[in-house]
Amino acid sequence: MNKRLCFLSPDVAHAQQVVEDLKTDGIQERHIYVIANHQVPLEDLPDGGPEEDDFLPAFERGIAFGGATGVFLGLVAVAFPPAGLVIGGGGVLLLGMMSASLGGFLTGMAGASFPNSRLQAFESDIARGMILIMVDVPGADVARISALIQRQDPAVTVEGIEPPALLIPE
Amino acid sequence: MRKSKAMVRNALLLVGCIVVFLIGAGIIAVNLG
Numbered sequence: 001m002n003k004r005l006c007f008l009s010p011d012v013a014h015a016q017q018v019v020e021d022l023k024t025d026g027i028q029e030r031h032i033y034v035i036a037n038h039q040v041p042l043e044d045l046p047d048g049g050p051e052e053d054d055f056l057p058a059f060e061r062g063i064a065f066g067g068a069t070g071v072f073l074g075l076v077a078v079a080f081p082p083a084g085l086v087i088g089g090g091g092v093l094l095l096g097m098m099s100a101s102l103g104g105f106l107t108g109m110a111g112a113s114f115p116n117s118r119l120q121a122f123e124s125d126i127a128r129g130m131i132l133i134m135v136d137v138p139g140a141d142v143a144r145i146s147a148l149i150q151r152q153d154p155a156v157t158v159e160g161i162e163p164p165a166l167l168i169p170e
Numbered sequence: 171m172r173k174s175k176a177m178v179r180n181a182l183l184l185v186g187c188i189v190v191f192l193i194g195a196g197i198i199a200v201n202l203g
Contacts, residue, residue, distance in 0.1 A: 055180050098194035101187040108184060 003139050007149055007158045009131040018152050019045055022135055025148060031136040037126050058111020059104050066103015071096035
């Protein structure tokens with residue numbers, strides 16, 4: 001299981017040095033994400049980063065809540081059948097699936113217009129001109145990579161956040 | 171994951187949702203009709 005390490009780099013030169021170290025250590029560039037505000041020139045750093053909007057977390061919540069609501073409604077409909085309707089287990093499943101898809105669609109669309117809630121903690125630092133670097137490392141390597149990052153600048157604090165998108169594989 | 175890839179995935183998920191919903195609606199319509 002990969003773990004995502006996050007840390008803030010004070011300037012571009014430091015960020016470049018750390019990214020270079022990580023690449024030398026065998027971490028592929030596609031596992032490194034760099035996010036900065038628009039004033040900071042990223043030059044050849046791997047930009048793009050993970051999703052900048054809140055689509056996926058909102059989508060997952062929508063699927064979960066929508067599905068739960070649909071199954072609940074289906075069970076209620078089975079327990080208290082409306083006049084003239086016979087609903088079996090298939091109806092519960094169908095309502096659950098339909099509600100999950102509707103919930104996922106609506107909340108996903110809504111979430112796409114919000115900035116990523118996972119990055120909120122770093123928002124003010126990024127606005128001040130710091131550079132957020134995220135790197136996905138195998139769980140066993142977390143301590144070693146953290147030490148590698150701090151070798152450049154011991155003041156840097158490395159935080160881990162959960163790997164994204166557990167429900168939907170990337 | 172790069173941004174363009176993420177957008178394609180998001181779009182596919184949304185389309186998938188619509189398809190599942192429409193299939194469900196179709197089944198209900200056939201059963202009620």
